[in-house]
Amino acid sequence: MSFRDASVAWALAAHEALAETATGYGHFVTIEELAERVQEMSGVRTTAPTRTWMDAILRKVARRCHRAGEPPLTALCVRANHTATDSYKYVLELAALPIPDDLEVHAAYARWQCYATHGTDVPAGIPPLTPKVAARRAGTTAKVRAEAPVVTQSRMQLCEECFIQLPASGVCGFCHPQR
Template sequence: MRDAATTTSGAWRIDDHEAVTFRDAAVAWALAAHEVLAETATGYGHFVTVNELAERVQDMSGVKTDAPTRTWMDAILRKVARRCHSAGEPPLTSLCVKQNHKVSDSYKYVLELAALPIPADLELHAAYARWQCYVAHGSADPNDFGIPPLTPKVAATRRGTAVASAFAPVEPKPEATREVLCSQCFIQLPANGVCEYC
C-alpha cells in the first residue's frame, strides 16, 4: 500500500512503493519509451497507442503513477522526440498514436524541432516518419519505397471517404446556354429572337 508521501508525489517505485519525484519518473519513463518505440520499429507497420505505451513504460521503468495518462505522456513523447532529433534518429514518436490511430498533437513537436511547417496532411507525414523508423531499425527495405502505410483506422477512414465519394450521386451540370447573336450587330438576342437594335 502506498503511503501519503507517494500519493503526494504522484509517482512511486513498484518494488518498494517509495515516492519518486515526477522529474525522476519522467526521465525513467522517457528512457523506457525510447526503448519501447525502437523495439516497435523493428516490425514493419507496427505502432503503439499512447495508453499502451504509458503502461509499458511504467512496467519497464518500475515507476508507476496514478495520474491520468493525458497529463504526463506528452512530456515523455517530447523528451523522446528531442533525444531522436539530437541523435539524428528518425522520429520514433511517430509510432505512438491515439486510440483512433491518429498521431497526437505532440507529434507536431517533431516538426517544430526540425523547423518544418505543419503539413496539410499530418497523418501522411507521420506515415513517412514511421517508414523512416522501420528502415532505420531494419524492418523495411529502403529500395522498396512506395507510399508508407497509414495506420489501419486512418486508412479505413480514407477508403470509406473515397468509396462514399465514388458512390455519391453526381449532380448534373447545367447545360451551357448558347448565346444567340444578331447576325447584323452581334448583340445577344432576347428570348423572342428579334433584335431590338436593328
C-alpha cells in the first residue's frame, strides 16, 4: 500500500479516535498512543518510526477540522511530556493566527472546545492544562493563581476561529483586531 493510501486510512481513523477522546472531559492522547490506535483501527500497519509519519496524519486531521468548522481535534494529541505538538501549531497556521506566548493555555482552550462540541459537560472556569504541564508550572504559578480573579461565568464564549476566550463584547481581538 502506498503511503498516500495509508495516510488517508490513518487520518480517517485518527479523526474518529480523537472525536471519541473528546467525549471524556480532560481526556487526551499521546502521539505514540494515537499512532498505535490508528494502525489498529485502520488495519494498516507500518514499521516506520512514528515521528516520520504521524505529523502528516495530524495535519490531515487539522485541515479536515478547519474545513468543516470543527474545533481542532489535534489539540487532544500531545507529546509524551504532555505538551502541544507541532501539529497544533499548524492549526494556528491554518487559521492565519500568530503563535501565542503560551501555546499550552491556548491548546487547553481548544481541548475545552472539543469536549463541549462532542457532548462532554464542560465545567465553568479555566480549562486545565495537561497533568505534566500543570505539574511543571505548579511551583511557578501558585502565587499567580492566588491573585487571579475567579471566573463566575457558567459558560465562557470562545472564538470559533482561534478558540481564545472572547471578551464581553463577543469580538475576538486576535481574529478581528480594531482598525
